[in-house]
Every structure is written in structure tokens, then in C-alpha cells.
Amino acid sequence: MNDERRGNGVPVQTVAAPRSLPAAPLPTVRPSLALLTDRYELTMLQAALADGTAHRHCVFEVFTRRLPPGRRYGVLAGTGRVLEALSAFRFGDAELSYLAGTGVVDDRTLDFLRGYRFTGTVTGYAEGETFFPGSPVLQVEGTFAEAVLLETLVLSILNHDSAVASAASRMTSAAVGRPCLEMGSRRAHEQAAVAAARAAVVAGFAGTSNLEAGFRYGLATIGTAAHAFTLLHDDEEAAFAAQVASAGTGTTLLVDTYDVRRGVERAVAAAGTSLGSVRLDSGDLGTLAVEVRAQLDALGAHGTKIVVSSDLDEYAIAGLAAVPVDSYGVGTSVVTGSGAPTCGMVYKLVARAGADGVLEPVAKASTLKTSQGGRKAAARRLDAEGRAVQEVVLSGPDEAVTAWEPHGAVAGDGELRPLHVPLVTDGAVDSRWVGAYGVENAVLRHQASRSELPRGARRLSHGDPAIPTVEVALAEPVAP
């Protein structure tokens, strides 16, 4: 290593030697997901194994207390990824050695972890479903030991993916039918980018630039070219000629490296009037798009489309509604949740068996975080036109909640559409919700759920949730 040549002789202070671990890095990703976990889950497990409470039957619920400020609805995403992650949540030799070596847990706990498989049951909203404050979007049921270990992983996935999908849905709504294309990988953690692409598609995006997301989930991938490609060449003509020769006349040429008007001229000269698209990635997109459309038409390139990108969010998309653009490339704002990069979902113990084995509701009782105890059922109340009017959350005796059906006593006015579907039954994952198939089902669910919301739900301005969450107490079991 020659510090002097490339580093200008900078005297960087470094530690003399690695303190504990070897300097050689571990693989960037590892097949086991079991350590994507907060330490306290393992120490709680150890204490509960010691006093016998670890095997108490428990119900945990995932919900959020509020939507991001001003949002009308949230979009649940990531459920399929939670289910996919379960089979990789395994403590192998590497993980157990680390836990043993650092003294995180004792031998009894290590033995438990070595054999860990989730054998419980998971119920929840279908991926793509809209949600509101208090919506019980996921329920995890099993022993305390098996359910507590999933807290961090479940929340990480649902909070991230739902934040992206919730923002993405506002964008596809604002685009009123014009395709939105996800191009934000570079503004997100490299693995989060894959999940963000998937979540954007769940909420209606037409495709993504992220190849890994295409590979894993069968998503449509899209791409144009960067300014670097034009700059690499001796001039814009050479760059466009090279791209057309390689990708055909249907390609998208980036026309704003030097001068947009000259760029459009050269683009049509290179590809002819059958040029697929031009992309604008800087400047006043509204004004430019009008000018470029007129220029393309004057050149006879009536079929050439205009793709715009450059810091678009739902407001910018809405602002371009009357402008002749054909699709939106969205980056930073969609992968960062457009101002709300996480959802605030929590994973709370709502019921557990006592020493007698009977399930009892539990809830934290101190100030400011009061939670309703007990397992919930959930349904969306629809009016005569099939329009959503309430998020109905039902609680009460556990037998009543689990036996509840929409035709029971609390139906009241309008239809009640139940919201919970089975996701994992006794450890077996329902294959409708995973992989590429799961994404397709989530896309359908989101379309149906959003179209059912009141029209005001699509407003971008700040406001209250589109429908109120109403809690209904079930008094006694309804006969099945």
C-alpha cells in the first residue's frame, strides 16, 4: 500500500490492531436472519425459560396508534416478506457461538434457540390492504418463547415496507393512470432498496430500476441511461447512436445533458420518429415537457413519450397532471416514505395464558401509551354503495372474538368486510402470500381496498384518516 501516492501523505490515526475481532470482514449478508433481533428478546427469553413462563400461550398484535401527520390512510406491505423470513430465522453454529462467546444468554437458552422453529399461527390483514389507527394488521400466536423472538424482525419489515407503500399509493393516486416507475435504490440502504421496490409495486408502481427486485419478485424492470453515458462519449450524437444501436429505437434517450432542445433534435435524428421516449431529469419539468412535446410533434415523433424524473413526490406528480408527460420516474421520495420513513407500528402482547392456562387480556397501564388488551377482530364497514365508512375493531372475550363472523349481532348498518386472513397455521406458511405470487395478490388487494375508500381519501392535503376507527365490544360468544 502506497499511502503517499494516492493519499497525499495524510497522517490518518488508526488503532494499532483490531481489539477483538479479526480485521477480515464477515460476509455482507448472511443466510440466517436470527440475529436481526434486539438483544432484550433473548434475555427476556432466558428469564422466562428459567421461571417457566416462556411456555405460556400468548397473542401479540401489531398496530399503529396514528398515521403520519395529515395522512388519510396507510397501506400494509411486507407481510409476504415476513412469511418468507420465517424459514431463515434459524440459530446455527455461527449465531450460537457468537451468543455463547459474548455471554448474551445461558446454555439452556442456547439449547432452546438451536431447535427454534416457529410453530405458531399468524393472522393478519392481506398485504396491500389499507389500514388506519388501531387496525390490528398482524396477530402472532404461540408460546411467549416463540413469539417474542419475532418482534424486531416483524416490525422492521412491516414498518419499512408499509411506510414505502403508503407513500407510493399517494403517488400512483396522484398520477391518475400514468405509470409511476420506482428509481430510488441509490437513496436507500442497498437491501432496503429491494424491499422498497417491491412495496412501491404493491401500491401500484408499474416497475422498478432495481434488478434484484426483478429477480426475487418477478417485477418489471425499467431503465434509460445516465448523464455519465453521454459524457463518456465524444459528443451527444455518438452517445445516442450507441444507445440506439444497442437498445433499438424503442429506447429512452436522456436529453438534458447539454441543451434540451438540441438533445431532442439529436434524439430524433438518431432514432427516427419511432423513438420510444425521451427523459427529462432536471430543470422546470412542467415547462420543459410542454416545449419538448411540441418539438417532438413538430418533428413528426408523435408517438415518442416523455418520461420525467428529478425529485418527484406526490405533490410534484399532481402538479404535472395537466402537462403532456407520459410517466414518472420517482426516486428519493418513494423509498423514504415521502416524509414518513417508518410507520410506528408496535408489537404488543395483548393476551397470555395465566398459570391456569386460561388466556387473559393484558395491557400496559401507565400514562400516554394506553393500549386495549385482548385479541381483536377487524372489519371494514361498507355503505350501500360499497364505500368504506368505518374501521371496526372488535374486542371482548377471546372466544367471542375468535368466533366472530360478519353476520353476527354487531353488524349494524351496511356490510362488514372481515379483514383478517390466515397467514401461518401451526407453523405452515400460506403460499398465496409469498414470492412473486404474493406480490401479485398484494397488488390486487391494494387496488380493491383503495377503490373502496371514500373519495376524500385520495386528497393529498393534510387531514384526518379517511374513515374513523370504531371499537366494538363483543359481550359474549356468538354461536358459530
Add this chain to the structure above:
Amino acid sequence: MNDERRGNGVPVQTVAAPRSLPAAPLPTVRPSLALLTDRYELTMLQAALADGTAHRHCVFEVFTRRLPPGRRYGVLAGTGRVLEALSAFRFGDAELSYLAGTGVVDDRTLDFLRGYRFTGTVTGYAEGETFFPGSPVLQVEGTFAEAVLLETLVLSILNHDSAVASAASRMTSAAVGRPCLEMGSRRAHEQAAVAAARAAVVAGFAGTSNLEAGFRYGLATIGTAAHAFTLLHDDEEAAFAAQVASAGTGTTLLVDTYDVRRGVERAVAAAGTSLGSVRLDSGDLGTLAVEVRAQLDALGAHGTKIVVSSDLDEYAIAGLAAVPVDSYGVGTSVVTGSGAPTCGMVYKLVARAGADGVLEPVAKASTLKTSQGGRKAAARRLDAEGRAVQEVVLSGPDEAVTAWEPHGAVAGDGELRPLHVPLVTDGAVDSRWVGAYGVENAVLRHQASRSELPRGARRLSHGDPAIPTVEVALAEPVAP
């Protein structure tokens, strides 16, 4: 699968069969990172391989045009992760089959990708260094083909990790010596959470709850218990007894599940006056901490510390400066960059060889995104007290920039501390910057760099960058 029992008979619309890919999901993470890439990088490569420009020598630079609104400085993080990722950026059979099957690139490009190894050179700011608008924090030099492929991966890592570190540094600064503990995994994508923990530690956090981050990077892990652990038990006394029996009296007991005053009483009753800490996770933390400190002292537990958590950010931490708390558990705000979840860094081609092999500066010339062409050198100008006064970015003839040393003609007043260090030389990674060792070096660099900034840099209020970025043109080569 029994839909009726757990799903309340919900008629969920699903697609009849998977469209293209099998329903069985792929592994959640895969060892190759090569598809963590925007599609256009591969299509640009194909076009450049076809017309011969792919082998032109290029210099790409990473920089940001501006800091998040009001921020005084940024903190570079993720450099070590970029270096670690290089060895996993390989196109194997799975990746190549996907690219061939979906027609993303042609056979010539597939052949190139099969043999892809980065053999170029990377120079940049040391991880942990502070940066400002225009700081050339990373330079990637090699053929267009080998350097363009890294754009998305490099930006994903640096934008994410630097956003977290930049926020974390404000928190550790506001905490004036009290430990900050990273607990935000559940509010971030599951793999981003690991990187966020690492970035927080680079910026001075004392530890993390994330076990994978402990495993991969040798970070200190910390943890207490959740409200679920108390609720699992018949009462708070039983929960505290179980935790103390398992973890010893030095543990941290969470005292706000029911009533804080009673919780503190029971905590000291369970562990005695040698109780390590109590944690407050809700309510008015300032008022509560004063009351709890008095109560602990009255009970004789003078050594018992108080850990606070619950939506802390740098402002809340600063607001607790006069309150008797001992450490801060920080979640959402640190992992989401405290309002700035990405850094806006870009990866721009700044110089490339022409047909004659001579390196020439290049830059996009259209409106609003004007960039300075050519490779840069960079140094921090220090006053007589060693306090930073300017970020100096030097450009000019490439021979002058690469040969530049701080003792040359442009030194002017004060010392110039060069900022670039060698990271990868002809494909060989400098081991000082990777793994656990790399994190330790980054921690040291951040401490030194931050302490060198003007005192106003630590102000949390909105303002201009702590030092101005000054561009200096080098006219001709300085003799080495």
C-alpha cells in the same frame, strides 16, 4: 389450510396462478450483491461494450450538493461497507440466468459480467470524517465498464449510512458525554437496521440493541426488557424477580408498565440497592426522571442509573441535559436520520479518457445541476488553534490534482489537512477500513474531525454549514 376458522371466511381475491415465477420464494438474502443495481447500468455497459467506449479510463466522484436543511455538517459513513461489498459483487449463474432470461443484456455483456472483478482504485475521505457541500468524499477510478456498475451500490450504502451517522453525531453531541444507545432496529428495514447500528456507533453511540451488528462488527450490544415481559407474568414483582434471577442485580428494570412510583419501589425491592438501572419508556421523561432519581436516592439506591427512551431525538436529548438521567436509548430518529433519511449524494463522471487516451474533465452542462468537471483533491484548512475554517476543494489539470500536496503553492494561511486516503488500490482493499477494525478507525476519525470543527458546528438550530466550501483552481502541476 382452514380459511374459515382463522380468517372469518373472508373472500380474498387472489390470482389464479403465478404469472411467471414459481410461488416458492427465493431466499430472503442472497450472497451475490451484483443485482443491487439499477438496470440502466447494465444497458449502458452493453452499449459501451458495443462501441468500444466501455474501456475508456474514467474517474467518478461521489459528493452532495447540499446538506439537509439547517444542518451544520455531515458525517461520512459506510465506506467500510462499500469495501466489504466489493468482493460480493459477482455475477454468478443465478444472476446471469436471470439477466439472460429477461433479455436485459446481450451475450457479449453476459460474458463481461461473468468475469467481472473491480480492479480499479478508490480514494476517499476516511470513514467518520465530517463533510460539507461539494466535498469529494469518494473517487472511483477505472474503466467505464468496471466503475459504472458500482454506482447504485456505492450510493445506496453511503447515502443511507451517512444519513444515520449525520443524525447520530448531533445526538452524541447533544448528550455531552452521557452514553447514547441505538435501539431503532424495529423502525428500519431489517438489514438497514444493522448498518444503522454501525453508523450510529461510528458517530459516537456507545452500543446497540441489534445483535447482528454486534456479531458482524464487534459492537457492544445492550438490552433491558419489554413491557411484554412484565405483562407475561402474574404481576410486576414476579417479572422483576425473574429478570434479576436471570440477569443479576446489575440489570436494567423497566418500571413504567403500571405505575412508575410503584415500579421503582418493586425494582429496588427485587434487586436491592445495587440495582444497575431503571428504564423509563413513556410519559414526561424530564419530570419523571427527577422524581425517580429522588426516589432511588431516598431508597438508598444512589448508584442505580436511569435510562430513558421513547421517541428521543437530538432536541429531546438536549432538553434533558439538566435532568438526572444517565443514558439515552434512541430509536426511530437515529435510524431514520432525524428528518433526513438519505444524503442526496450523487456518483458523477468527472473525467474520462478520450479516443486518444488522454483524461479530460467532463460535466453535465444544462440548468440547475451544474457540476465542476475533473478530479478533485480536498483538504481542510485549519487556523492557528487547529480549528477548521474552510473545506478546500482543488481542481485543475489532472496531473496537478493528483500531484498536489499540502505544502504546495495554494496553502495560504493555516495548515491544510488532506482529506483523501487510499481505500482500494488496483483492486486490493486496504484492510484498515473494513470489518470491526474499520469501525474502530472510523470512530476515532469522527471524534477527531468533529472536535476540530468550529464550536458553532454543534448548534442544533438551523444554520449554514459550519465552514464554507472553497474551490481552488490549480493552474499547473506542482513538482512532487
